[in-house]
Amino acid sequence: NVTLSNVTVTDTLAGLTLSGGPIASLAPGVTDTTTYTGVYTLPQTDLNAGRVVNLATATGQDPGGVDASDDDTVTTPLPSVSSLILTKTATLNDGGDGRADVGDTVTYGFTVQNTGNVTLTAVTVTDTLAGLTLSGGPIASLAPGATDTTTYTGVYTLTQADLNARRVVNMATAAGLTPGGDPVSDDDTVTTPVTAAGGLVLAKTATLNDGGGGRADGGG
Numbered sequence: 001n002v003t004l005s006n007v008t009v010t011d012t013l014a015g016l017t018l019s020g021g022p023i024a025s026l027a028p029g030v031t032d033t034t035t036y037t038g039v040y041t042l043p044q045t046d047l048n049a050g051r052v053v054n055l056a057t058a059t060g061q062d063p064g065g066v067d068a069s070d071d072d073t074v075t076t077p078l079p080s081v082s083s084l085i086l087t088k089t090a091t092l093n094d095g096g097d098g099r100a101d102v103g104d105t106v107t108y109g110f111t112v113q114n115t116g117n118v119t120l121t122a123v124t125v126t127d128t129l130a131g132l133t134l135s136g137g138p139i140a141s142l143a144p145g146a147t148d149t150t151t152y153t154g155v156y157t158l159t160q161a162d163l164n165a166r167r168v169v170n171m172a173t174a175a176g177l178t179p180g181g182d183p184v185s186d187d188d189t190v191t192t193p194v195t196a197a198g199g200l201v202l203a204k205t206a207t208l209n210d211g212g213g214g215r216a217d218g219g220g
Contacts, residue, residue, distance in 0.1 A: 002062050003027050005024060007058060007059070008021055008058070008060070010059070011038055011057075012054070012055045016039070018037075019038070020036040026060060044144070046078060047080065047144070049179070050077065052076040054073065054075075056071070056072055056074075057069055080116070080117060081118070082184045083115045083186075084120060084185070084186050086174035087111040088188040088189070089111070090190045091106065093106070093107060103157060105155055106158065106192055107155055108127075109149065110172060112139065112142065112147070112151075113147040115145075117144050119141055121141050122176060122177050123138055123142050123175070124137055125137060125173070127171075129171075131157065133154065135153055135154070137152050139176070142176065154172075156168065169191050169192075170190055173185055
């Protein structure tokens, strides 16, 4: 019920730009909504936390020079999107003869991209193809927008069954954890054509049965 003077607002949020003020005089019942404004740029840590928590304090002096103050905390929810994309590539190593043979290999590459807005951790790649040797990983941390193309590689040796089927079908799965510990994953399947090279060779032999006379005769 008394006029306050030199009303200031302070804000504890690191990185916030506060502008305006002070309010020279604030009469009883009067509300000021325009003098102070603040702008804050979101860092990745806030997105990972899913919210921004911010405390501000207003302080003024009554006519006797005694401080009057109040605090207010506001929590701003930040919608999070957690997603990743796995892209798998395959290269047939045919030994240079232009065809696939048993013992030739297929080299697999794995591209993992974080397409969400939160950091993913402990990102792993698993592969269902029996006989494939998978190496690398896990990816400790993958920031939003980041792409990893080098951590995981795979090598597979062709079998006769693959040659007969004329292809190798292979599915892999990438999985990681959100800052809240929730899982996120993606699958990708790649089919590698195996060049068919069907062929055979006929070798024909002949034996003359000469009746023991050392010569060929009619009817022999």
